[in-house]
Amino acid sequence: MSSDKALISLRDVDKFYGDYHALRDVSLDIFPGEFFSLLGPSGCGKTTLLRTIAGFEDVSSGTLSIGGQDMAGVAANRRPTNMVFQSYAIFPHLTVAENVGFGLRRSNYSRGERHARVSDALEMVGLGGYGKRAAHALSGGQRQRVALARALILKPKVLLLDEPLSALDKKLREQMQVELIRLQRQVGITFVLVTHDQEEALIMSDRIAVMFEGRIAQLEEPEALYQRPGSRQVAEFIGVMNFLGAHVISNEGNALELDVAGLGHAVIGRDQCPGGPVSGMCHVGIRPETMTLLFEDRGDGPVADGVVDEVVYYGDMTYYDIKLDGVPKPITLSMKNMIGRPVLDIGTRTKVGWDPRALVAFS
Amino acid sequence: MGEVFWVGGRVAVRHLDRDSRRGLLLVSPTAIYAILLLAVPLSAVVLFSFWTQDFLTVDRTLTLANYREAIAEPLFRVLMLRSLTISAVVTAVTVILAFPVAYYVSFHVRPDRKALWIFLITIPFWTSYLVRVFLWKVILGFNGVLNTSLQGIGLIDEPLTFILYNANAVVITLAHAFAPFAILPIFVSLEKIDRSLLEASMDLGENRVTTFLRVTLPLAMPGVVAAVLIVFIPTVGDYVTPRLVGGPDGLMIANMIQTQFLRLNNAPMGATLAIIAMALVTVVSLIFVGLNRRYLRGQKR
Numbered sequence: 001m002s003s004d005k006a007l008i009s010l011r012d013v014d015k016f017y018g019d020y021h022a023l024r025d026v027s028l029d030i031f032p033g034e035f036f037s038l039l040g041p042s043g044c045g046k047t048t049l050l051r052t053i054a055g056f057e058d059v060s061s062g063t064l065s066i067g068g069q070d071m072a073g074v075a076a077n078r079r080p081t082n083m084v085f086q087s088y089a090i091f092p093h094l095t096v097a098e099n100v101g102f103g104l105r106r107s108n109y110s111r112g113e114r115h116a117r118v119s120d121a122l123e124m125v126g127l128g129g130y131g132k133r134a135a136h137a138l139s140g141g142q143r144q145r146v147a148l149a150r151a152l153i154l155k156p157k158v159l160l161l162d163e164p165l166s167a168l169d170k171k172l173r174e175q176m177q178v179e180l181i182r183l184q185r186q187v188g189i190t191f192v193l194v195t196h197d198q199e200e201a202l203i204m205s206d207r208i209a210v211m212f213e214g215r216i217a218q219l220e221e222p223e224a225l226y227q228r229p230g231s232r233q234v235a236e237f238i239g240v241m242n243f244l245g246a247h248v249i250s251n252e253g254n255a256l257e258l259d260v261a262g263l264g265h266a267v268i269g270r271d272q273c274p275g276g277p278v279s280g281m282c283h284v285g286i287r288p289e290t291m292t293l294l295f296e297d298r299g300d301g302p303v304a305d306g307v308v309d310e311v312v313y314y315g316d317m318t319y320y321d322i323k324l325d326g327v328p329k330p331i332t333l334s335m336k337n338m339i340g341r342p343v344l345d346i347g348t349r350t351k352v353g354w355d356p357r358a359l360v361a362f363s
Numbered sequence: 364m365g366e367v368f369w370v371g372g373r374v375a376v377r378h379l380d381r382d383s384r385r386g387l388l389l390v391s392p393t394a395i396y397a398i399l400l401l402a403v404p405l406s407a408v409v410l411f412s413f414w415t416q417d418f419l420t421v422d423r424t425l426t427l428a429n430y431r432e433a434i435a436e437p438l439f440r441v442l443m444l445r446s447l448t449i450s451a452v453v454t455a456v457t458v459i460l461a462f463p464v465a466y467y468v469s470f471h472v473r474p475d476r477k478a479l480w481i482f483l484i485t486i487p488f489w490t491s492y493l494v495r496v497f498l499w500k501v502i503l504g505f506n507g508v509l510n511t512s513l514q515g516i517g518l519i520d521e522p523l524t525f526i527l528y529n530a531n532a533v534v535i536t537l538a539h540a541f542a543p544f545a546i547l548p549i550f551v552s553l554e555k556i557d558r559s560l561l562e563a564s565m566d567l568g569e570n571r572v573t574t575f576l577r578v579t580l581p582l583a584m585p586g587v588v589a590a591v592l593i594v595f596i597p598t599v600g601d602y603v604t605p606r607l608v609g610g611p612d613g614l615m616i617a618n619m620i621q622t623q624f625l626r627l628n629n630a631p632m633g634a635t636l637a638i639i640a641m642a643l644v645t646v647v648s649l650i651f652v653g654l655n656r657r658y659l660r661g662q663k664r
Contacts, residue, residue: 103567
């Protein structure tokens with residue numbers, strides 16, 4: 001994909017609030033029809049970046065273009081973007097239909113057409129027949145749907161979503177995640193989502209930009225981001241990652257021979273060093289679900305020995321903290337709970353099966 | 364099951380009883396005070412309005428004669444109409460001038476400076492109202508500050524006379540005196556507006572002016588209506604300002620009520636005029652309360 005096909009294009013964007021450096025040298029391209037997420041902890045600049053795209057903040061330096069047009073000096077009301085606010089920003093003095101139709105006033109539609117489009121938009125978000133209700137009488141989930149309908153009715157090139165699901169309870173949030181994906185496929189509009197919830201970003205996005213301290217740390221598709229995080233920081237932010245000390249024994253051709261604390265000898269490919277080449281002392285990361293407890297001693301891969309240090313039962317899964325022999329800090333692994341599979345007690349000696357293909361090495 | 368609910372219901376009722384008893388106890392000093400100092404004199408005024416003055420004594424037979432006379436007498440009608448007009452103009456001027464001030468403080472003053480600004484707005488209250496009215500006399504007078512300054516810079520040849528001892532002077536003085544009362548409720552209602560609503564409006568294609576008209580102003584209406592009531596109600600009955608700066612053309616109904624009670628020794632007629640003024644204020648207030656209820660729709664959260 002070349003950058004001239006990009007719908008939103010940022011080049012070397014910096015943003016200062018007084019002395020505070022909110023965005024540092026951000027360059028990225030967002031392509032038409034993409035579900036793009038900005039993921040990071042609070043204060044990482046993801047919301048600032050979204051508000052910059054929306055036109056509520058100026059860039060201090062660098063350029064931002066949308067649809068090939070430079071957005072410098074273009075106010076929010078003239079940009080082809082619409083936003084779903086974190087607070088939803090539903091106008092409390094208007095009805096649901098008046099809220100949804102708010103942006104249509106400046107359009108050339110007749111009254112009838114406007115009315116039809118409002119009911120279509122409400123239908124689309126599953127609020128058909130709610131038009132006459134007062135906005136303040138809606139539940140959190142319904143307000144969110146109104147905010148979505150109000151933004152989508154204007155058929156923007158880009159829909160910006162600022163933590164739209166963070167105010168909803170878990171069940172409703174999961175339901176809305178699926179609905180948002182469905183909606184995005186249906187309307188074909190580019191979605192840019194800001195979230196601090198890595199799980200949400202993984203579930204919903206085509207691509208994710210992970211941000212720390214105003215900088216883009218990594219920009220990848222969800223699978224690659226999860227399996228090959230580009231740095232320890234990203235690895236720790238996305239899901240759970242165990243880190244073990246290691247040192248490089250040999251480094252020949254495409255293979256890297258390591259001695260990993262607690263696991264032992266391992267040979268990994270060069271693609272398993274996503275953060276750049278490693279040498280000498282290094283760290284090796286491994287995800288909890290890539291390891292298994294060997295209840296009967298019959299693993300065909302490499303095996304490590306350890307003692308169960310903690311057991312956390314989740315219903316579908318059990319998380320074990322295991323103290324590997326020779327490693328003081330326990331590592332976490334997860335096991336699917338199946339019929340006939342026991343949950344081990346704390347203090348039990350056990351064998352851990354692992355796969356060298358699941359390792360990632362960082363210098 | 365039913366019994367449990369029934370018992371539960373009874374317990375709840377008993378709790379409510381105890382709560383309401385404590386509530387009554389808490390409000391009773393205030394209630395007694397209010398009844399003694401408001402309801403009793405007010406009833407006396409109502410009673411007086413149905414009596415008549417018979418030269419030196421009060422005739423205590425109940426009659427509507429005063430009301431008939433008050434409505435028939437052109438002077439009373441002129442004064443009543445003038446009071447309502449002056450109050451309406453004062454209210455309009457005050458609220459229209461107060462809105463930009465409240466807007467500026469709410470939207471453009473740094474959050475940590477807002478308290479200071481509100482504090483500064485109350486400064487006129489630090490001196491007596493009477494002193495402030497006298498100061499306006501000094502400013503607006505024939506040889507006053509305004510006239511000498513304007514003559515000094517050559518804008519006018521002769522002193523302006525339409526600014527003192529008439530209705531204009533009353534409007535100017537009252538509008539200044541009531542400005543803080545109008546600024547504060549409007550400021551509070553502007554402060555309550557979620558700023559993301561304004562961004563949402565901009566995002567949906569409106570510019571700053573249309574955002575103001577479609578979002579800010581409707582959401583600030585409860586404050587505006589409160590300001591209208593707070594200014595209108597007391598100014599209708601004001602008598603110090605018209606007395607001091609109003610001249611003969613600026614006199615209002617309250618001055619006539621005072622005259623009836625003290626100079627003409629006709630307390631029943633004074634009481635009747637007071638009751639009529641009160642009834643008119645009540646009608647106007649109810650209209651605005653009704654308007655407010657319309658604007659308060661949907662702002663409970």
